[in-house]
Amino acid sequence: MTHSVQLLGISNAIVDVLANVDPAFLDSIGAPPGSMTLIDQEQARDIYSKMGPATEMSGGSVANTVAGFANLGGTAAYIGKVRNDQLGDIFNHDMQSLGVDIRLPAATDGAPTARSHILITGDGQRTMQTYLGACLELALADITAATVGNPQLILLEGYVWDIAEGPALAKKAAEIARNNGSSVSLSLSDSYCVERHRDSFEDFVRNDADIVVADEDEIHALLDTDNIDDAVAKLVDYGKLFAVTRSEKGSVIVQGDTRVEQSATRVEKVVDSTGAGDAYSAGFLFGWANGKTFSECAQYGTTCATKVIQQLGARIEKGLRLEGVN
C-alpha cells in the first residue's frame, strides 16, 4: 500500500520563548529546575513580564520531531491547533518551509497560539512554563479520515492527554490509523505527564501503540521502576518497540527479547538541552520509516540529539544529513 506521507504528528503546536536565566530566577517564580509546568494566560503574562530579553522559535515536542523528520528528508504532515495570529503564522510557516503538510487551518477565534517560556540556566538545563492557549481547543472533530489520511506512522505525544478531548482524539486517531494500515507511535512527553495519565497511557501502550519513545524518567513513571534493568525486563513483556533515551548514558532499544544499547556522543558544551529527546525521536523514527536496523535507528537518533544540544532552540538547523541515508 502507498502511504501519502511517512509521518503524521498530532500534538500541541507551540512557539517557544527562550531566555537565559539565573537559578535564582527559577527560585523566585517557584519553578523546580528542569520541570514543565502548565500555566494560564494571566500567569503567562506575569512570567513574561519578569523574564529577560527572549528569542522566539517554533517548538512543541512532537512538532519538533516532525520538523526534524522533514528536515532529514522524510515526508511529513501535522495536526495541531494554532490561532490565526502572528505566533500561529510563525508556527505554520516554519513547518511548511520544511515541506510539512499542515492539516488544520488556523482557528479564527478562541485562545491565542500557545507559547512555552523556556528558561535556560548556565548548565544548559531548561525549565518550561507553558501556556497551552489554542492547543486546548484541539477537538475530536479535528481527527477525521481526511485529516489523518494514511501515513506510514502516526506519532502522538503524551501532552495531548492534557487537552479535554485529548484521550478520545488519541484513541480515534489510532483507530483511523489501524484502518488505514498506519502504525502508531507515542512519545511519553515528560514524567509528570505520565503520572497525570498513567492508566490511560498504560492502556494506550498495550492496545494502540506499536512504538513508544520516552526518556528513562518517563519509562520509570509508566512502569513504577527505578533502574533501567528492571524497566527493560518489564518492557520485554509488552512486545512493542521502545526507544528509551538516557541522556549521557545513551539510549536503549527494546522489542521483546531484542535489546540494543547505543552510547551517547560526548559533547564539549551543552548549550541548551531543549529538544534533545524530540531530535532523537526524529532520527530514530526516520531510520525506522526507512527500514533501517534498530542499531542504525538509534545511531540516527543520537546524531540528531547530539546536534541539537549544541545550539539554542529545539529544532536542528536546516540541512542536517545522515551518512548513508541521504
Added chain:
Amino acid sequence: MTHSVQLLGISNAIVDVLANVDPAFLDSIGAPPGSMTLIDQEQARDIYSKMGPATEMSGGSVANTVAGFANLGGTAAYIGKVRNDQLGDIFNHDMQSLGVDIRLPAATDGAPTARSHILITGDGQRTMQTYLGACLELALADITAATVGNPQLILLEGYVWDIAEGPALAKKAAEIARNNGSSVSLSLSDSYCVERHRDSFEDFVRNDADIVVADEDEIHALLDTDNIDDAVAKLVDYGKLFAVTRSEKGSVIVQGDTRVEQSATRVEKVVDSTGAGDAYSAGFLFGWANGKTFSECAQYGTTCATKVIQQLGARIEKGLRLEGVN
C-alpha cells in the same frame, strides 16, 4: 543639570526574522548580498513563504543600540512605533526587560509591527528585506517635550528619514534636545539610506548633531570620498565627534584635529554580522555618557561588536560587562 536617562533612542521598532540561506536563495529573490531593501506587506508575505524555518528576535538598528546600552548598565528610554500585536509585545517586552523606558503606547490600529527578514549566508553576512509596517506611522505629534524629556543624549537613525514625517520629527527632537540641554547623535544606518537622504543628513550633521556613528561606506556616501584618509580630512572640518567603524580594520574616532585609531579584535568565526555596528555604538556611547576617553569609548565599542558577531542575532546576550566600568 540632572538628566532623567542617559540615552533616548528614536528609531524604527522592528522584530527580526532570521534564517540561514544559500547564496542561491538571495539570487532567486533578486537581493544583492549585504543589501537592505524596503518591501511592502505583500512582498513580505511572499519572501516569508519562500524562507526556511526562522528565529524571531527584537531588532532595529538604533533599538539594538539602546538595548545594548541598557544591557551594559546604562539608563535608557525609547521612542518608536509598534502595533498592539504579538510582535509588538515581543519588541516592547525585550526593551522593558532591560529597564528601557518605552515612551509611546503600542498603536491600537494601523499597520502591524515591522519585521526585517534577515537572510544569513555561510560567511555570516546578512541581507535584509524589511517591511516597515507600523514604523511608517511614527508622527511629528509623537515627539513632544513629554516623550523626549531631557536625556543626556538622544540618538536618531538615518532610517527615520524613510518615514513620511521622519525628517520633520528628527528636527523637532533635536530642537527639544537642545532646549533641554541634551546632546544629539545620529547613526547613518546604511550607505543606500545616506544616498537617499544625503542633503538632509549633511544639514543635520552640520546643524543638529554632536555625535555621528557610521561605518566607512556610510561616511563615504555622505562625503563623496573613497578612502579613509580623504574622509577623515573632510570630517575634521565639521568639528563634530565621529565614530567610524571599518569592520576588520577596526574603527577611527575623529573630532576636529583629534584622531584615535582602534584595531578590531580577531575572531575565529563570524556567526552573524547582524548588529555589529549597533553594538559598537552601544559600547561607544556608553563610554561617552560615562565620561570616558575616546580611546576607551572605542575599546568598549569594539568589545561589544566582537561579542555580537559571534552569536546569532543583533543584540548582545544579557549581562555583558565592560572591564573598569561595571
